[in-house]
Amino acid sequence: MAVRTARVRLELGETLAGPAIASYRGRVAGERILLVEDDERIGSTLLRALLGSGYEARWTRSGHDGERAAAEQAPDLVLLDLGLPDVDGLDVCRRLHGKDANLAIVMLTARDEELDIVVGLDAGAIDYVTKPFKLAELLARIRAQLRRVEARSTSEVVVGDITLDPAARRVRMGEDELTLRPKEFDLLARLMADAGHAVTRETLMTDVWDEHWFGSTKTLDFHVAALRRKIDEPGALSRITTLRGVGYRYELS
Ligand code: CA
Numbered sequence: 001m002a003v004r005t006a007r008v009r010l011e012l013g014e015t016l017a018g019p020a021i022a023s024y025r026g027r028v029a030g031e032r033i034l035l036v037e038d039d040e041r042i043g044s045t046l047l048r049a050l051l052g053s054g055y056e057a058r059w060t061r062s063g064h065d066g067e068r069a070a071a072e073q074a075p076d077l078v079l080l081d082l083g084l085p086d087v088d089g090l091d092v093c094r095r096l097h098g099k100d101a102n103l104a105i106v107m108l109t110a111r112d113e114e115l116d117i118v119v120g121l122d123a124g125a126i127d128y129v130t131k132p133f134k135l136a137e138l139l140a141r142i143r144a145q146l147r148r149v150e151a152r153s154t155s156e157v158v159v160g161d162i163t164l165d166p167a168a169r170r171v172r173m174g175e176d177e178l179t180l181r182p183k184e185f186d187l188l189a190r191l192m193a194d195a196g197h198a199v200t201r202e203t204l205m206t207d208v209w210d211e212h213w214f215g216s217t218k219t220l221d222f223h224v225a226a227l228r229r230k231i232d233e234p235g236a237l238s239r240i241t242t243l244r245g246v247g248y249r250y251e252l253s
Contacts, residue, residue, distance in 0.1 A: 031146060034075040035059045036066035036092065037108065038085050046079065049135055063087035070096055070103075077104040077146055093126065101125060104149040106141055108133070125149055140206045147190070147207045159195045160253055162231065162239075164188060173231060183208060184227050187220075191240060191250035200247040224248060 033055045037043040043059050050057035058073055060066045063084040070078060078096060082089035093105055107128040127145050129138050157164045163172045166189055171178045180188065186208045191199055201217050209219070224240060232238050241249045 030054075030056060031077070032056045032058075032073060032075040033077045033079060033142070034066065034069055034073055035079045036061075036063065036069075036084065036089075037079070037081040038062060038083075039081070042081075042108075045135075046138075049139065050079075053139060061085075063089065063092045066092060067095065075103070076149075077106065077142060079106050079108065079142070081108045083110055097125065102149055104145040106138070106145055143203075144206050147193075150193075157189070157192045157195075159192050159250065160239075162192070164192055178230055180227070180230065183223055184230070187223050188227055188231070188250075191248060195250045196252040198243050198247055198249045202247075204247060 033050050035043060035046055035050065035057060037046065037059070038061045043061065047057055047059045058069060058075075060069045063086050066078070066080070066084075069075075080089055080093055080096075082093075084092070089107065093107060096103055096105060102125060105126045107126065108131060109128050110131045125145075125148075127141055129141055155165075155167070157166070161174045165171075169185055171180055171185065171188065187204065190204060190207050201220060204220055205217055224242075228238050228240055231240075237251075239251050241251055243249055
């Protein structure tokens with residue numbers, strides 16, 4: 001698929017240059033996203049952005065069509081508008097979540113009063129973005145949500161003598177169980193998921209701290225240092241290599 005370089009204009013007045021969107025490709029190829037949105041302009045803009053980001057995306061304009069498509073397509077994530085013409089988006093969300101609790105859902109809400117209800121739903125698999133939203137933020141949320149659901153459902157990750165079990169949230173080094181703080185665990189899981197590859201600071205901030213981070217990332221370095229003290233042998237090379245100005249890489253050996 002060609003990388004789209006045209007500027008994408010969101011109905012809500014935001015523009016984002018093509019290359020910025022294209023930079024989300026690579027890691028996401030093949031993940032399936034179902035978009036359920038009745039607004040033509042928002043729908044077509046989002047569809048283009050999703051395809052341009054490397055996702056396999058499909059767009060339906062009603063709740064019924066959305067549920068049918070979800071049953072056929074088995075998407076990895078559903079981007080769901082709450083204000084649909086035929087059914088309440090929240091009901092669609094509940095039914096989809098009831099059928100598959102590990103399905104990632106990101107809801108698009110226009111009204112503040114809906115937020116309480118949305119937040120009351122399973123926070124692990126369901127996230128929301130309020131309109132008007134920034135396209136970059138929405139794409140970051142989608143990625144974070146896909147990662148989180150992946151981490152929930154994947155089985156053990158083994159690199160060298162370290163075994164990480166996302167479901168049980170346990171880490172073993174050889175026979176010894178390590179005691180990690182929650183963010184240290186999330187950080188290790190994220191780095192090990194891409195072992196041998198660079199993971200950028202921005203990706204780590206987004207996926208581990210759930211933020212599209214433009215400010216200080218000192219907290220990231222702090223947690224990497226803490227993690228190194230727990231997983232590295234004294235005097236040996238670190239399992240986590242610092243890539244100056246880029247991020248970190250978890251070494252395969
Ligand atoms: Ca709508």
